[in-house]
Amino acid sequence: xxxxHKTLSDSSEKIIxxxxxxxxxxxxxxxxxxxxxxxxxxxFIIIGGSGCGKSTLLKHMIGLYELASGRVxxxxxxxxxxxxxxxxxxxxxxxMLFQSSALFGSMTLYENIALPLMEFTxxxxxxxxxxxxxxxxxxxxxxxENHLPSELxxxxxxxxxxxxxxxxxxxxxxxxxxxAGLDPVTSxxxxxxxxxxxxxxxxxxxxxxxxxxxxxNIAHRIIMLxxxxxxxxxxxxxxxxxxxxxxxxxxxFFNRKAAH
Amino acid sequence: xPSNEYVVSVSENNAGYITLFISxxxxxxxxxxxxxxxxxxxxxxxxxxxxxDLGDVDAMDSAGAMLLLQLENELQERSIKxxxxxxxxxxxxxxxxxxxxxxxxxxxxxDKRSIGFFERVGExxxxxxxxxxNVIAFGGELVLEIIYSLFHLRSVRWADVIIYMKKVxxxxxxxxxxxSFLLGLILAFMSSLQLKQFGANIYVPALLSLAMVRELGxxxxxxxxxxxxxxxxxxxxxxxxxxxxxDALIIMGFNPVRFLAIPKVFAAIAVxxxxxxxxxxxxxxxxxxxxxxxxxxTVYTYVQQSIKAISVFNxxxxxxxxxxxxxxxxxxxxxxxxxxxGGAQDVGNATTSAVVAxxxxxxxxxxIFAILLNYV
Numbered sequence: 001x002x003x004x005h006k007t008l009s010d011s012s013e014k015i016i017x018x019x020x021x022x023x024x025x026x027x028x029x030x031x032x033x034x035x036x037x038x039x040x041x042x043x044f045i046i047i048g049g050s051g052c053g054k055s056t057l058l059k060h061m062i063g064l065y066e067l068a069s070g071r072v073x074x075x076x077x078x079x080x081x082x083x084x085x086x087x088x089x090x091x092x093x094x095x096m097l098f099q100s101s102a103l104f105g106s107m108t109l110y111e112n113i114a115l116p117l118m119e120f121t122x123x124x125x126x127x128x129x130x131x132x133x134x135x136x137x138x139x140x141x142x143x144x145e146n147h148l149p150s151e152l153x154x155x156x157x158x159x160x161x162x163x164x165x166x167x168x169x170x171x172x173x174x175x176x177x178x179x180a181g182l183d184p185v186t187s188x189x190x191x192x193x194x195x196x197x198x199x200x201x202x203x204x205x206x207x208x209x210x211x212x213x214x215x216x217n218i219a220h221r222i223i224m225l226x227x228x229x230x231x232x233x234x235x236x237x238x239x240x241x242x243x244x245x246x247x248x249x250x251x252x253f254f255n256r257k258a259a260h
Numbered sequence: 261x262p263s264n265e266y267v268v269s270v271s272e273n274n275a276g277y278i279t280l281f282i283s284x285x286x287x288x289x290x291x292x293x294x295x296x297x298x299x300x301x302x303x304x305x306x307x308x309x310x311x312x313d314l315g316d317v318d319a320m321d322s323a324g325a326m327l328l329l330q331l332e333n334e335l336q337e338r339s340i341k342x343x344x345x346x347x348x349x350x351x352x353x354x355x356x357x358x359x360x361x362x363x364x365x366x367x368x369x370x371d372k373r374s375i376g377f378f379e380r381v382g383e384x385x386x387x388x389x390x391x392x393x394n395v396i397a398f399g400g401e402l403v404l405e406i407i408y409s410l411f412h413l414r415s416v417r418w419a420d421v422i423i424y425m426k427k428v429x430x431x432x433x434x435x436x437x438x439x440s441f442l443l444g445l446i447l448a449f450m451s452s453l454q455l456k457q458f459g460a461n462i463y464v465p466a467l468l469s470l471a472m473v474r475e476l477g478x479x480x481x482x483x484x485x486x487x488x489x490x491x492x493x494x495x496x497x498x499x500x501x502x503x504x505x506x507d508a509l510i511i512m513g514f515n516p517v518r519f520l521a522i523p524k525v526f527a528a529i530a531v532x533x534x535x536x537x538x539x540x541x542x543x544x545x546x547x548x549x550x551x552x553x554x555x556x557x558t559v560y561t562y563v564q565q566s567i568k569a570i571s572v573f574n575x576x577x578x579x580x581x582x583x584x585x586x587x588x589x590x591x592x593x594x595x596x597x598x599x600x601x602g603g604a605q606d607v608g609n610a611t612t613s614a615v616v617a618x619x620x621x622x623x624x625x626x627x628i629f630a631i632l633l634n635y636v
Contacts, residue, residue, distance in 0.1 A: 064507055091513035102508035104500075116512050174511075 015040040015172060015204050016061065021070035023053065023060050030056050032230040033070070036223050040171075043198050043205045043218050045238075048225035049253070054208040055099070055176055057225065061206070062096060062174055063087065075171065092120050095165030096174040101157040103149035109136065109160050110145035116167045135163040139193060155186035159193065166197070173197075175207040179214060187211065191218050212256065216242075224250060264290045267316075270301045277309040278302075283316030286324035295327055307340060315346030325354045329363060395617075398517075398595040405518050406525065420523035421530070428489045429531030433538060436484050440539040443480060444468060444546025452555055461555045465562045466569035468547040469540070473570045473578050477540040479626055482585040485532055486618035490593035493524050494614035497597025498607035506598070521594035525587060532586035533579045540578075581629050588625060589618045 016038040023031040030053040038044045046054050059065045061072050063079045072079050075093065077086050103112050113132045117123060123131070136142055139159035149157055158178060165173055178194070179187030191214045198205050198218075209215060215222060215238050222241070224234040226249055234241050234250045242254045251257075266284035273279065280301070286294055302310070312328065332342045347355070375383065409416050452464050497520055500506050509516045544566050551557040557565075596614040600606045 059507075062511055064510060088513050091511060094511070096508070096511045098504040098508055100504050102504040104505055104508075105503070120513065 013040050014038065015075060016206070017071075017073040018061065019071045019073070021057070021060060021072065022068040023056050023065065024068035029068070029230060031060075031225070034225075034231050035070075036232065036235060038172075038204060038206055039221075040204055041198070041202050042220040043194065043207065045207045045209050045215055045219040045222045046225065047208075047210055047215055047222055047253070049210070049227060052225040052227040053230070054210075054225055058174055058176055058206070058208050062094065063091075092116070092168050093170050094172040094174065095168070095170040097158065097161045097165050097176065097178055099176045099180055101149070101154075101161040103157060103160055103164065105149055108146050108148055109141070109152075109163075112149070112160065113164045113167050116164075120168060131167070135166055136160075138166070138197070139163045155182050155190065158182065158190060162193065162197075166203075169201070170203065172204045172206060175205065175209075177208055177210075179209065179211050184213075187214065188217075194218055212254065224253065266290060266294055268294065268297055268301065270305075272305070272307075277307045277311065278305060279311045279313055281313045281316070283318075285319035286317060286327060287319060287321045288323035291323050291327045295330070298331060302335075306338065309341045309343065310335065312342060312344050313346050314344055314348070314351055317348065317351055320351050320354055322354060322358065325351075325358050326363070328355065329358055329360060332360075333363060394599060395592070395595060398598065399591065401517055402521060402525065402591050402594075405515070405522055409518065409522050409526070415518065416526065417519065417523050421527045424489075424524050424527030425531050427492070428485060428528055429535060432485060432488050432531075432535060435488070436481055436535050436539050437542045439484065440472075440477070440480060440542040441546040443476065444472065444543030445550055446546075447471065447476075447543070448547035448550035449554070452550060456555075461551075461557065462561075462565060464551060464555060465544075465547060465557070465565035469544055469566040470569045470574070472540045472543040473574050475626070475630075477536050477543065478578055478581045478585060479622060481532060481536045481539045481582065482589060482622045483619065485528070485535065485586070486589045486593075486615055486622065489528065490589045490614045490618045491611045493590060493593030494596040494610045495607055497521075497594055498600035498610045501598065501600040502603055502607060516598070517594075521591070521598075524594060525590040528586040528590035529583055532589075533582040536578060536582040577629070577633060581625070584625055584629075585622055588621045592617045592621060 014037040018037070019035050021031060021034045022029065034057065046057060048054050056065070060067055061074075063072070067080055070080075074090055077090055079087065079090065082090065103109070104115070107115070110132055113135055114128050117128045117131060121128075132145065133142070136144060139162050141156060141159055141163065144152070144156070144160070149160065152160065162173075175194070178190055182190065194205060194207070195218045197203055207214075207219075219238050221236060222234075222238050223232045224241075225231065226233040233247055234245055238254075241250060245251060245254075263285060264287070266286060267281070268283075269281045271279050271281070280298065282294075282298075312331075314328075317324075328344070335342045344355075448464050448468050451467050452461055455461055455463055455467075497506070500520070506516050506520070509519055547566075548559065548562050551562040552559055593614045596610040596617065600610045
């Protein structure tokens with residue numbers, strides 16, 4: 001299985017390139033000089049302990065926060081100096097599932113998913129209807145069109161969030177801790193969903209997570225961040241890292257050992 | 261629930277130590293009785309060592325364990341050693357859970373340097389300047405988006421505009437009407453008390469209608485809209501910010517100001533002038549009530565006198581004022597919402613600050629209008 005991914009990665013192009021990214025809030029430097037690549041079609045997981053800057057890295061990658069220095073190139077476009085039109089086009093090519101799902105509370109699931117379709121495409125409403133139905137079906141929420149987000153459970157909200165993120169069939173999907181606050185069964189189901197979507201549509205997935213289970217189950221490649229180093233301490237296939245890494249921080253993480 | 265029964269007793273030994281027997285249940289529900297009892301038993305005794313026999317304790321919670329630790333600490337101060345004997349495994353488990361030093365430890369004082377007077381003044385000034393900078397930046401963005409929307413009418417979310425028109429206008433009408441009616445009533449009554457002395461009751465309608473149309477109508481409406489809707493806008497956008505919904509909009513390629521603020525501002529611009537007209541009307545009705553029932557004016561005279569006092573120019577400037585105030589109230593409400601960073605408390609602060617800032621701006625704008633109109 002590992003080999004298969006390796007060849008996939010080696011032969012495919014880089015869809016995201018991060019070069020010397022530094023993230024800073026005021027005087028507080030969270031990440032320093034980070035560089036890595038994400039290959040098209042991969043499930044790429046950013047892992048690390050709490051407070052090491054995983055979510056911060058993700059939000060810098062998608063351009064929600066401004067970089068202190070460095071570059072992020074997505075699909076050949078440098079987001080740090082792209083004009084509004086390029087950014088707009090880029091954003092329609094990516095989707096994001098937020099930690100809190102971030103569904104619009106005043107809209108039904110149908111409206112949530114149809115929103116980007118109505119705004120960014122000229123499709124007739126009957127076509128949008130069908131697309132919304134398909135997306136909801138894809139995440140196992142058929143029939144929930146008229147529900148409000150507040151009427152759903154946490155796991156259903158996450159799945160609806162994925163359906164919305166996939167509305168425009170993006171090339172890259174970002175996930176901020178998809179299994180946060182979910183029970184083990186639901187989060188395993190979510191893992192399967194992510195894996196199937198990746199396999200079926202070939203969407204590149206960039207995921208922030210600290211769930212060991214999903215890291216080993218779905219990741220093709222991972223990077224591990226560390227709070228002390230403010231950077232990457234390990235990179236590669238999680239199974240190989242677990243076997244071969246001799247960095248105590250990496251070993252502790254994979255073996256669920258407390259640091260002291 | 262375990263019973264609160266307990267027994268404590270003491271037996272003295274010739275060898276200079278005593279044994280304290282504790283049995284039954286020692287829990288949160290009875291430690292306030294047990295502790296004094298034990299203390300009383302040991303009060304007049306000063307052995308070198310005490311054995312606490314816990315063999316017959318059948319229920320103990322962490323409060324009970326705390327009591328034993330406390331006892332140990334207190335006896336230690338009297339240099340008496342306390343030793344627990346016959347401790348069951350269950351009790352032992354609870355006692356190992358407690359940290360002996362926790363009782364005696366001093367609270368850690370968080371590293372919060374007290375800020376001096378000058379430093380505080382400086383900090384407040386800097387925050388204030390920062391705030392002004394943010395408001396100006398947002399104001400600029402809002403103006404650009406308003407211009408963009410006027411040229412791209414299809415980009416405006418009209419369904420939302422209608423919803424907010426209902427929330428700000430229709431839902432706000434009862435309170436605006438009631439307050440203005442009462443205001444007209446009071447104003448007419450108070451002014452008539454003075455004017456009556458000169459037999460000038462006939463001027464009450466003119467005074468009231470002019471005051472309402474030129475000053476009080478726009479201001480009262482603006483204050484009510486700031487309290488009802490400016491705060492609601494701040495809370496709504498602030499909560500969306502906390503829920504990452506604003507981030508989601510950005511990632512989906514929407515401009516959050518265009519998406520969230522423009523419908524609110526347009527709705528406010530559409531309905532606040534109407535509310536102002538209603539406020540004027542209700543105030544004049546309130547005055548009419550006083551005029552007809554207390555001042556012996558006929559309805560016809562009252563209405564005629566009211567209309568005579570106000571010119572079209574007065575009404576038009578009043579409407580312009582209402583539009584400017586509506587833009588400011590809705591704009592500052594949205595700006596405060598977008599400034600929310602933290603959690604629920606920050607949303608509360610944003611809501612308060614939206615109303616306070618709006619009230620401040622209302623007075624400033626009103627003064628500017630008063631000065632400008634003086635020269636027209």
